[in-house]
Amino acid sequence: MASLVNHPALITVNLNEPAVDVNAAIDARDIELVQQTFARVAMLGENVVGRVVFMEIFKAAPEAKALFPGAREANMWGPGSKMEQHVIKVVQTLAVAIGGLNDLGAIVPVLEGLAVRHVGYGVVAAHYDVVGGAIIAALSTALGDKFTDPVKNAYLKVWKVVATTMIAAAEKKK
Secondary structure, three states: OOOHHHOOOOOOOOOOOOOOOOOOOOOHHHHHHHHHHHHHHHOOOHHHHHHHHHHHHHHHOHHHHHHOHHHHOOOOOOOOOHHHHHHHHHHHHHHHHHHOHHHHHHHHHHHHHHHHHHHOOOOOHHHHHHHHHHHHHHHHHHHHHHOOHHHHHHHHHHHHHHHHHHHHHHHHHO
16 A cells, blocks of 8 residues: 555645634645645545536536536536536636635635636625535545535635635625
């Protein structure tokens, strides 16, 4: 059996302790938890991770399919389909945001621009809770026993910043 010491997405941060206060500001450990565990999730492939996130979105809010023209295709998850292209782009955007957590000031304008574009697609504030829940559910599935309470809470803190930033930008656009 291969040693996990040489795992390409090695997790060196303690996933269990100390506890993470979901109401506190994002700190360096939260960033480590998110970046290291997301590197592990990313190894599954952008299309797989994205598909799981969107399956969770559509499970929680079936009406959300109406926002995605590709979701009405007969083989919506097929190679090269609109949905496959979209989910890959979403996961790539998540990866960039997660990679930039050490410089939140740099990713805020990116999130604001993304929010403004999504207003034109019919996205409203309530959708951010659905997407956040879907991302958390997908991470739980992908990480299994590595999705501990501290890991979950670190992601919840990051999502709160993402959602708050994007909702505020969308409200300014209206």
